[in-house]
Amino acid sequence: MKRASFAADPARSRGREFPENRDGTRGPRSEFQRDRDRIIHSIAFRRLRSKTQVFIAPDGDHYRTRLTHSLEVAQIGRVIARALGLDEDLTEALCLAHDIGHPPFGHAGEKALSHATLRHGGFDHNAQTLRTLMRLESPYCGHPGLNLTWDLLEGLAKHNGPKPADNWALEELDAEFDLELDRWPSLEAQVAAVADDIAYDNHDIDDGLRAGFLELEQLLALDFVADQWRMVERRFPDAPHDRKLRELIRGQIGIMVNDVIEHTQSQIEGIVALEEIRGAGKNLSGFSSGMAAQERSLKRFMYDNLYYHPEQLATAENARDVVARLYAAYEQEEGLLNQDWHEALPEGEPARSRHIADFIAGMTDRFAIDQYARIYGRRPEGLSNV
Incomplete structure (x- = not known):
């Protein structure tokens, strides 16, 4: 698909924190392709394969980890980006990198580190993502960090919109490489954020059902899920139950993706330049109002029945204790x-x-x-x- 005029353009990137002189031996890649490849080849990215997504230290091999979740987010993000004419490589890089700052055991580990470092500025996994990419992961001889483009870093810093430098790590990094935290990010960053929501909303259901923490009958109390389940049963009446469940998840992802594409297209009508995206004063990529309401209901259900399940909370407390100790x-x-x-x-x-x-x-x-x-x-x- 032809690149939209408002898409981020690697040829017009705002550059990297540390200038680089290349000899041309690393292949004909765009700046955003280089970003994506640096992330994929990083140690921090590889570690995501053994970091908690929802289920801590799972015995089975079929549950999501931070790595598989990030790959699924990237797949969804690329689909949306392609449909909108955005830069797929920047979108993919943002999706792949967005969870790199998570400590072991997910939010339980973050809670422990936040409490332990409270007197010293605290801990925030979003800021830690930037800190890891810009300072801690340093495989190059000429500079600290991966030296990613400004366009990628600003998208990670404020993928949910303008953000004050309310964390010491983000404040330090922003002072050294101004990320314009008071402005909206590119549409690629906005797409990456909603792709994350779509992925974990649905794949956490899949894992919850597999683990026995969720039952289909509970989910059918949600009109959105019930409608999709009835459609699956009509189309595949004789299919095994487990395959119907996977079809349910796939169908919900597809509906959400299509909703985002259609809603975003309506929001950006008449926009011709990236600076208009940054100066729009609001999020331009996301769910329609109807889908947003359904997605909020789904999230409430997941918190009530999965994330705050007594067994989940007990395990999270044990994990928090490990990190604290x-x-x-x-x-x-x-x-x-x-x-x-x-x-x-x-x-x-x-x-x-x-x-x-x-x-x-x-x-x-x-x-x-x-x-x-x-x-x-x-x-x-x-x-x-x-």
Whole structure:
């Protein structure tokens, strides 16, 4: 599809924080393709394969992790971007990178790090994504970080809209590479945000059903789901039940994607330039009002029946305790840190505490469990909720 006039253009990118001189040996790629490839090849991205999405330390191989979730978000994002004539590579890169700042055990781990570092500025996974990409993940000889384009970084910083620099990490990075936090991001960033919603709204249902935390009868209390289920039953009356459930999920994703495309097209009618997107004063890509109401109902259902399920909460509390105890151990006995991290440990605060938080935030679930066992002489219990 032809590139829309309001799409982000890699040839007109605002550049990178650190200038790069290339010799032409790395292939004929656009700036946004380079961003995507740097993310895919990063250690931080590979670690997502063993970080919690919903179910902590699952025994089965079929549940989503942060990595598989990010890949699914990228697939949805590319479909929407292509339909709208946007830059697919920038959209994909944003989708792939959006969860890189999550610590082990998902939001339970984030809660523990936030509490542990409260006196030193706290912890925020969105800001940690930027911190990881701009400072911590440093495979290049000439500069810190992955040195991604301004266009990608500003999309990660404010994919949900203008954002104050209300976190120390974001404030520091914005001061060094101005991300214009008070303006709306590109349409590619807006698409990445709604693609994330579509992916986890539906794939968390799939995992919840598989784990037995959700029952179809519960879901059918939602009109949106009930309508789709009746359609599946009419089309495939003799299909096995598990296949019907997967068809239900696929159908819901398709309907949501089509809704976003149609609604966004109506919102951007008459817009011809990217600067009009940034200056629109509102989100231009998202659900229609009707679909937005249904999606909010679905989210409330998921919180009531899955995310806040008693077993989920109990497991999350055990995971939070693991991260809290790891932080306390490293804080009290810095020699427990891995050698490279120990050697780089700052002496003064708040840098020292933030360094420890950086170390823990980069851990996978498995590595955090192994470190806990090494320090405390036993493996933590109650960390599998499926």
